[in-house]
Amino acid sequence: MDLWLTEFSSPDAKFSIRVEKQLYSHTSDFQQIDIFQTPEFGRVLVLDGIVMLTEKDEFIYHEMMVHVPMAVHPNVRTVLLIGAGDGGSLRELCRYPDIECIDMVEIDREVVNACRRFLPEVAASFNDPRLNLVIGDGISFVRTKQDEYDLIIVDSTDPFGPGEDLFTREFYANCYNALHSDGIMTNQHESPYYDSDAQIVRHIHARTTLYFPITKVYQAHIPTYPSGHWLFGFSSRKYDPVADLRAEEWLARGIETDYYNIDLHRGCFALPTYVQQLLSGGDV
Amino acid sequence: MPNRNVGSRPPRSSKFADSEHQNGAETSPLRRRLRQLYMAQSSGAPGSQGTAQDTNELEIGAFPDNIEDWQPENWLNEDLRTAGLSDLASSAGTIAASRPLHPAGRPTARPFLRPGSSPEISRAEGLTQEDAPLKDALEWYRESRIVPFDVPGHKQGRGNPDLTEFLGQRTMSIDVNSMPALDNLIHPTGVIRDAEILAAQAFGAAASFFMVNGTSAAVQAMVMTCCGEGDKIIMPRNVHRSSINSLILSGAIPVYVNPDTDNRLGIPLGMAVADVRAAIERHPDAKAVLVNNPTYYGVCPNLPAIVSLAHANDMKVLCDEAHGTHLYFGDNLPINAITAGADMASVSVHKTGGSLTQSSLLLLGDDISPGLTRQVINLTQTTSASYLLMASLDIARRNLALHGREIFARVTQYAQYAREQVNEIGGYYAIGSEICNGDSFYSFDTTKLTVHTRAIGLTGIEVADKLRLDYGIQVEFGDTGNFLAIISVGDRPRDLERLISALTEIRRGADGDPADMLFHEYIEPQMVVPPRQAYYTNKRTVPLDQALNEVAGEFVMCYPPGIPILAPGERITSDALDYIEYSRARGSKMVGTADLEVRNIQVLTDK
Numbered sequence A: 001m002d003l004w005l006t007e008f009s010s011p012d013a014k015f016s017i018r019v020e021k022q023l024y025s026h027t028s029d030f031q032q033i034d035i036f037q038t039p040e041f042g043r044v045l046v047l048d049g050i051v052m053l054t055e056k057d058e059f060i061y062h063e064m065m066v067h068v069p070m071a072v073h074p075n076v077r078t079v080l081l082i083g084a085g086d087g088g089s090l091r092e093l094c095r096y097p098d099i100e101c102i103d104m105v106e107i108d109r110e111v112v113n114a115c116r117r118f119l120p121e122v123a124a125s126f127n128d129p130r131l132n133l134v135i136g137d138g139i140s141f142v143r144t145k146q147d148e149y150d151l152i153i154v155d156s157t158d159p160f161g162p163g164e165d166l167f168t169r170e171f172y173a174n175c176y177n178a179l180h181s182d183g184i185m186t187n188q189h190e191s192p193y194y195d196s197d198a199q200i201v202r203h204i205h206a207r208t209t210l211y212f213p214i215t216k217v218y219q220a221h222i223p224t225y226p227s228g229h230w231l232f233g234f235s236s237r238k239y240d241p242v243a244d245l246r247a248e249e250w251l252a253r254g255i256e257t258d259y260y261n262i263d264l265h266r267g268c269f270a271l272p273t274y275v276q277q278l279l280s281g282g283d284v
Numbered sequence B: 001m002p003n004r005n006v007g008s009r010p011p012r013s014s015k016f017a018d019s020e021h022q023n024g025a026e027t028s029p030l031r032r033r034l035r036q037l038y039m040a041q042s043s044g045a046p047g048s049q050g051t052a053q054d055t056n057e058l059e060i061g062a063f064p065d066n067i068e069d070w071q072p073e074n075w076l077n078e079d080l081r082t083a084g085l086s087d088l089a090s091s092a093g094t095i096a097a098s099r100p101l102h103p104a105g106r107p108t109a110r111p112f113l114r115p116g117s118s119p120e121i122s123r124a125e126g127l128t129q130e131d132a133p134l135k136d137a138l139e140w141y142r143e144s145r146i147v148p149f150d151v152p153g154h155k156q157g158r159g160n161p162d163l164t165e166f167l168g169q170r171t172m173s174i175d176v177n178s179m180p181a182l183d184n185l186i187h188p189t190g191v192i193r194d195a196e197i198l199a200a201q202a203f204g205a206a207a208s209f210f211m212v213n214g215t216s217a218a219v220q221a222m223v224m225t226c227c228g229e230g231d232k233i234i235m236p237r238n239v240h241r242s243s244i245n246s247l248i249l250s251g252a253i254p255v256y257v258n259p260d261t262d263n264r265l266g267i268p269l270g271m272a273v274a275d276v277r278a279a280i281e282r283h284p285d286a287k288a289v290l291v292n293n294p295t296y297y298g299v300c301p302n303l304p305a306i307v308s309l310a311h312a313n314d315m316k317v318l319c320d321e322a323h324g325t326h327l328y329f330g331d332n333l334p335i336n337a338i339t340a341g342a343d344m345a346s347v348s349v350h351k352t353g354g355s356l357t358q359s360s361l362l363l364l365g366d367d368i369s370p371g372l373t374r375q376v377i378n379l380t381q382t383t384s385a386s387y388l389l390m391a392s393l394d395i396a397r398r399n400l401a402l403h404g405r406e407i408f409a410r411v412t413q414y415a416q417y418a419r420e421q422v423n424e425i426g427g428y429y430a431i432g433s434e435i436c437n438g439d440s441f442y443s444f445d446t447t448k449l450t451v452h453t454r455a456i457g458l459t460g461i462e463v464a465d466k467l468r469l470d471y472g473i474q475v476e477f478g479d480t481g482n483f484l485a486i487i488s489v490g491d492r493p494r495d496l497e498r499l500i501s502a503l504t505e506i507r508r509g510a511d512g513d514p515a516d517m518l519f520h521e522y523i524e525p526q527m528v529v530p531p532r533q534a535y536y537t538n539k540r541t542v543p544l545d546q547a548l549n550e551v552a553g554e555f556v557m558c559y560p561p562g563i564p565i566l567a568p569g570e571r572i573t574s575d576a577l578d579y580i581e582y583s584r585a586r587g588s589k590m591v592g593t594a595d596l597e598v599r600n601i602q603v604l605t606d607k
């Protein structure tokens, strides 16, 4: 049997993964959730037909989402995690003992349940006592918060479907307000390569720049995302991600990572010319 | 069960008895089939064209089964007479006698006959609210692959590839002309008639008319049906321009009743019952009373009281229900016009009912002649009514009839949630039933999200503009003190969350100083000459800012809502001019004058 999971990167290019078997399939109130066993990437979580993570390369995304801001902010106590139902970002956060409280808002309970069942390595920290898991709408949760968080991580799906609201201007504005004055927001920033994704990259950057005086974009290589070239946003009122990097302090924590390291932290903000150009021209 | 019975068969012609009141009669499937043969294939008029030759071919091609059993002479007439249609019976009988039909006995089984119908089942036999006869007919048309040597010239899209690519082949292939099997809106005897009857039943009306030129045409048809030249009509002045246009068309003379105004919000409400009574007493010769139900803002007057007052004085009640489609289907909503006993109602199914823009329904109560109404409609109606629009009405009606209750329960719940959240932000006031006053604001349409913004120091226009320009959110309209968000069958909770989040953010940036903000939405009109007379009087053009005290020869209004600030024949007061400048300065879109910039206005030369 020759079974392939195919995702279109653009209307004219596609990426396929051979599937051994399907482990789970369920239509929740929000989306279609599938989990496959694959020979190359291990288990793969797919939402509405789009690959969200694979066991083999999820560490890249989650480490970059979490350790970059954690190595800059001197004193993260309260964190808001938006989306991230698979638990990967949560797992990375829980490696910092001085974090006191993690509010996590995920819209789809079924994603959490499926990941706990089939992706236990990723969904490893749902029992952490610091976690306050809220099943609900991120945009509505954050709107009611004022000056409460040191770090907000926007770990959303793509901007089509239930994740759409987490790319809007009003959402970023409300995140800005929910942060302490020295807070940091990191967000999933899509890929600069294929045209339709690139348009979204521009919008995200233009919208976050409206509110945060410091808005930097960094990159990572994630093999199973379209084009493999992925961007993240770093926004703050106070900290520059490179100039304010606390390398010694972070190293002293002794956190072992497979992708992230201090050199990479300095380098990942250096963007290709075409990406720089892309970011400079966006409409809100 | 939706009707899947399409395939290669031609659509049925009307399944309903041919009475003007479009109700009641039972028909048999056999009569239906026969009528199909006579009417659908012969331009709708029994016996007008069909020869034995061509109908015979049709029989063979179109009815491969069952047809052998027909024995027409006796039962046909009997059926039609049972249905109270002896005229049709005799004419149909004549044709039947001359037609070569199969001689076997009359079949006894009537499988589709369902006497004692439940509410779900249409009063006429055969069709229920689960059917969509016009849709089925178009589906049949699409599948029949007819070769079109008629208009429209795009010929199922082939003649306009760019448009076809843009709209899709499926859409283009049903953009057709009124061929016999698809009936004709100006004289419906087949599937359009069926669809109209189902709509009438779904809305509880005695008859309904599909309108393809918006509720504007429906409003005009109401007034022109009930009022002629010089007849008086009692109405509030905060009506849509279509109502005043109908005065120009009909020559009716408005007797304006000032609507109450809510002092806190500055919005015009409905007519108070006492004011209607006073107007009726002063003008006992008036022919009709026209009422908004609800207004754009969601304000409903005491309609039952107004209806009984009017009827007691031999006046018809006409309702502009452009914003009231859902009142016919939802629970715990203000009473709709037909239930309240009104004589005619214009319902914008396209606004809150889910049909395509420009499609609308005109509903009739028991005491208005549908025949007359159709003649009035046909004065201005196109002879090429769009099947896209009509099919959208048919399908929207089915959806509303089958699911309207749940849909509007959900819509009400969304609106309620949004109201609570908006009120929690602070500064804004999302209007709720608490401000009803038992009379001019008798009940509130709780599906409306009407938000008063003045307390945050921004006009509704400004908030609406910010929402659109900064957040990509389009609301229905903003005026000097409020904006209105339409919540309807198509909304999703997450879109509401975006609206609420954006309002939260706008609130943060607003200075909250309501000082020197204009405070009313209603300007009392001073009618100098009636609209039609003003329309036909000689005019000259003057700059708007020099028009004080002249008599307006044309409209000025913000659009939306399209409620005239000045109408033809009205004195141009300083209040009106101030309001226009104020709204314009805050970004309201002014329309109405021949001058597209709305800097000049035509005024009457001989006032």
Ligand SMILES: Cc1ncc(COP(=O)(O)O)c(C=O)c1O
Binding pocket: B213, B214, B215, B216, B217, B219, B239, B240, B242, B292, B296, B320, B322, B323, B348, B358, B360, B560, B561, B562
């Ligand atoms: C109160 C009222 N009546 C009538 C109309 C006319 O409806 P349509 O635009 O469908 O012609 C409108 C439309 O805005 C309206 O608001």
